[in-house]
Amino acid sequence: MRVLMSTYGARGSVQPMVGLAVRLQELGAEVRVCAPPDEEFAELFAEVGVPLVPTGRPVRPMVATVAPGSAEGLAQRAAELMTAQFDTVAEAAEGCDALVATGPLPVTAGARSVAEKLGIRYVHVSHQPVVLPSPYRRPPARRGQPLPSDATDNRALWDLDARIANTMFGEMLNTRRASFGLPPVDNVRDYAFTDRPWLATDPVLDPWRPTNLDVVQTGAWIQADERPLPPELVAFLDAGTPPVYVGFGSMPSAPEDFARVAIEAIRAQGRRALVSRGWAELALVDDQDDCFAVGEVNQQALFHRMAAVVHHGSAGTTTTATLAGAPHVVVPQGADQPYWAGRVADLGIGTAHDASAPTTESLSAALRTALAPETRARATAVAGTIRTDGATVAAKLLLDA
Template sequence: MRVLLSTYGARGSVEPMVGLAVRLRELGAEVRVCAPPDEEFAELLAGAGVPLVPVGRPVRPLVTSVVPGSAVGLAQRAADLIAAQFDTVAAAAEGCDALVATGPLPVTAGARSVAEKLGIRFVHVSHQPVILPSPHQRPPARRGRPLPPEVTDNRVLWDLDAQYANDMFGAAVNTHRAAIGLPPVDNVRDYAFTDRPWLATDPTLSPWRPTDLDVVQTGAWFRPDERPLPPELMAFLDAGTPPVYVGFGSTPLSASKDVARAAVEAIRAQGRRAIVSRGWAGLDLIDDQDDCVAIGEANHQALFARVAAVVHHGSAGTTTTAARAGAPQVVLPQGADQPYWAGRVTDLGIGVAHDGPTPTTESLSIALKTALTSEIRVRARAVAGTIRTDGTTVAATSLLGTADRARPPASA
């Protein structure tokens, strides 16, 4: 069986697809991945032995230059992404039996159109639940299209969201569909999601409440990371008590120096050492004291098992990795689905959600003091034992048609 996986986004959009690709290959499938041409993604896929088909412009310069929430340039970026699906992704999908897509709506709507034209199976997957229509939650706001604050009926808001999606992307999608002989779609969002989308999140961390949408929850998609930690980082870990990790992954920060200072000072206030992950925010050390170390890319699965707490932005991947490691968390959500994950960490009692995206030394000290209590540490370790590790297996076997009927997916 030949499978094409298509994604466009930052690390959190690419890494899960690599995990699924690896598992599919282990089960005998031929797999390739369409992803942004960023060097770090090319290295990630090459290290996993998975062929990369570069699609679109590099993501990192885009993410680090676009003003959060701004719609400036959005129409052109969306048009480029849609065109890439009908061009590059369509070519890569030739001869495939299935196409699995994730990412922004221009990507998934275009990808489903490609699958429809080729007559192959299409699966839409989300790595967080907030974009899936549900009467139990409000839709996230689209860039340049704020939701009316006076409307409280979630069903009405989701209908409005579908209208916004059509206004923003429908014409471009349908123009390309017409060019390849496909009829127009009148609800581009629901067309992209399909009637049975996959939700690749852990059911403990992210329980899905049943709706009219037949969501299949597979569990989160990870692959075992066997990379050793760098020798200098191992030496730092071995030189004292467990430190506190702070990092914001692929999320840029407008005041990274101030955030780094607040974080390091708050960690020191708790008598702890600090590991500062540079990430796309460019965090760095604030002085040359030996109780702190700055790192680049590292094996978080191994690292989080060695730390006292994880201070982070609240992405799905970092939240789940920290939860699997049993590490207490302090979440400083910056946007998108991150407030959702911050709320889940708080609700489960495995950490603390910081009030607002920008910490002060005092505010982060208060949050960190709570996260480091024995109650949260014990709870975090207990929840770690409930986190599923078979998400890629559930997804891959379902896709290949070899799932064990006696063990249904987590949502069943």
């Protein structure tokens, strides 16, 4: 069986595909991936021997130039993403038996159109639940298209979201479909999602409540990371008590002066600090030996050695920290991050900072909760319930169909 995977986005949209690709290869499938041409993503797939077909522009420099929530240039970016599906992805999918897609709507709607044209199976995957229509929550607002703040009927809001998606992407999609000899679609969002989307999240961390969609929850797609930690980092860890990790992953920015606020709050708790530079390029504030800065490292190994993890609340970081049994302090910035912050608080495995920019005092208070013995005990207990076989489940579903 030959499988093509198409994804576009930051690390949270790319890294889970590595886990699925590895499981598919182990089960005898031939796999290739269309993904952004960022060097770090190319390295991820090269390490596991999965061919990468570069698709679109590099993500990191693009997100660094887009103001949070701004719709400026959105139409051009969407057109580029969709064009890449109809051109690069369509060529890569020739001779394949299935196409698995995740990412923004222009990507997945284009990918399904490619699968339709080639007559192959298509699977839509979401690595977080908030974009899937559900009567239990409001849809997230699309860039430049705010939802009415006083509306409380979630079903009506999801209907409105579908109409907004059609306005934003319908003409663009149907023009490209016409060039493929395909008929127009009248609901871009639901066409891309299908009636049976896959949800690659852990059912304890993210319990999906049944809806009209026949959602298949596979568990999170986790690839075991065997890389050793750098010697200088190990030396810092061994030199004292477990530090508190601070990092915002692939977020292009962090709250103003966040590194200083975080380090002061951590020191106020008598703890050492480990600062992950990430895409926000967080940096140390002085040269004291109780703080250390790192680049991209094996978080699976690292989080086991943390007293707590202060992060932005992406699906990937939240899952990795939960699996490691590390208490959280989540400082959400947008998208699905408030949802994961709420789940951390609901499970009692950490605390969620409110939407305002943290101060030394507010972050200190959050850390006191996270560092409490009862929070650590709860985080340890929940860690034992997190599944690690999600990618295997997904691979078998795909191959057995």
